[in-house]
Amino acid sequence: MPLPATSTHGAARIAARSDAEAVAQWLTEFRASPQTLRAYRREAERLLLWLGHQECGLGELRRQDLDTFEAFLASPTPRHLWVGPPRPRHSPDWRPFRGPLSPASRRQSLVILQGMFAWLVEAGWVSHNPFRLMRDKRRRLDNRQPGIDRYLERPLWEWLWRWLSEPPAENASTREDYLWQRRRTIFGFAYLLAPRISEMAAAEMGDFFPREGRWWWRVTGKGGKTARIPVPDDMLALLRDWRQTLGLAAEPRPGEEGAVLRGLDGQRGLGDNQLYRLIRDTFRQAADALETEAGEEARSQVSRLRAATPHWLRHTALTHQAQAGVELRYLAGTARHARLDTTAQYLHSEDEEWHRQQSAHGLPGRADESGAEPV
Template sequence: MSDSGFIGEVAAVGVAGQALIDADSDVEAVAQWLAEYGESPQTQRAYRREAERLLLWLDAEGRRLGEVDRQCLARFEAFLADPVPRAQWVGPTKPRHDPAWRPMRGPLSPASRRQSLVILQGMFSWLVEAGWVAHNPFRLMRDKSRRLNNQAPRVERYLEQPLWEWFWRWLHRPLPSDSSRACFERARQRIIFAFAYLLAPRISEMAGAQMGDFHRREGRWWWQVVGKGGKLAHVPVPDDFLVYLAQWRKTLGLAPLPEHEESTPLLRALDGKRAIGDNQLYRLIRKSFKDAARALEEQEGETAYVAALQSATPHWLRHTAITHQAQAGVSLRYLAESARHSRLETTSRYLHTEAQQWHDEQQRHRLSQAPSLDGL
């Protein structure tokens, strides 16, 4: 891959039809679509990744966006499942300007392929409205309702309650060393996971959190956050979080609870002062999950739980937090408020109670002579 950047990677192409946007190439048209998400940096980065993959693949195919048809989409989806030649498309994480950079880390899972197509479907809808392409090829897909419906299936990427409880105990294991650095890193690790589990933030919201975002109003503590789409929200802070916040602040040499408008970072680098960015926070969380997976494997823990920890990403924490709140009986209305979902349908994906009740009811249907599992 060239290191000339996204714009330089794909050749300029002509406009299909009467464009309503000021663009001279597919790349410029897509850049204008991405600019619509400027107030949601995380969303913008995710959408940029999917659009970039498509544009680079089309460039290799010698096609333009306006030439994408149903058969082309089928080939692209097959490519996402098996990106060949691998040397051209697959590689480890590198800076975008590095010659060794590749657009993919490996084949995409069915869920990731589906998400990619959902994003690109929206991109094509915008490009049709902008007059850049004449049609949206996704509308020709017969199985569109199965794969491209924005109503995603029930959330499954979360840590089940027993696994989370084991993981939380693991975070409180004895320190291998009583050095100041080891104590700092353990305290930071605990506040990261307490924050993620108790308040269900997105990773950008965690990295950007300030001490003063936690404030008391009429005797109760709230977390003020500007989330996805630039929406301001105030989320109730559980008392358990205040315990770990106080412990973290003690590690930093601060008073137990934040002062009014205390404009310093919540999560900090090893110097105890500088903030940490999204990428560093992502790596810290992933490392914790992988370390925990190795520890559980050494304890000969359940194989499925070891695999879950090995696969877990920071966003699993948000899923875990919302799912466990639902299982604890938090009502759908308040669950949606805490998760800051714009639609209740999104929150309902985290409700597993019906499935559990269905499973319990199904146990009424029995075989008269069936032995018990305990006896096998």
């Protein structure tokens, strides 16, 4: 792919010789949060590569270019140049896209890049931030939503857990039993503790520890912040079963090393990408199973499973905890949100009450509950 153009920036307040070096300095601001760093690098890289293909640099980006770039995110073309399966970054067939970005992903990309340009303006690398000229900037760049809808409703989750819990056949191999136990552990872990996928991949056995008769999970999340989360009995039971499969003692020892989620050798930990693909593959397999089992009657649920990503499990966990009556302050602690209004998106009780009251509003002539026609 063409390299992004290099410009001369006499007023720059950073030591950089090219757009790529300037962006690299911006990215160092997020070195304490590896997950954020990866996400921001991906979006910045896509913009730099696109600009290189246009033979222009960051300082030449104008307001009208943003619409063209957003359309490009929705349909990266030519496809062979931009889209491809996961590959190591040094591979010659690595591509920056797995496919077109959804509206939510495009919105998130623009949010990230707006922040990048604000920093570059302060650094004196570019003279203006074209995102500030977007007339409908608040609508397009505000990534907050009034509620969370990317989750599995309880009946669908209950079906999925029953499907995940169906044991292998009696003549199943040791490998098949291992994969079954690991899959249940992954989905149970995700549902019971609401971790981010990077936090699951990084979890060590010693991160689970008892204190005054209760078990806790120590987790380091976004921004390098460490927290402890209560471990419910079901999670402890899953962990014990999984450790038995690994040939370990029933409960973790203080400071015990070794990843919780492991590869087929039972030793090496799973990486973020491996875990992501495993969960996505499981959702697709579950969708196929539900479609075979229920056919057209379950079409909407099958579609939900096919659309689901690993982060849906976190949304599902927090939504179901909220529906079960977990107080907002404790829910925020589990989610590790800095703001309560972020956690409040998982509270659907107001929607339910609104819908109940709205149902009393109907068209003339509708029979009331007694069966009589209204006057």
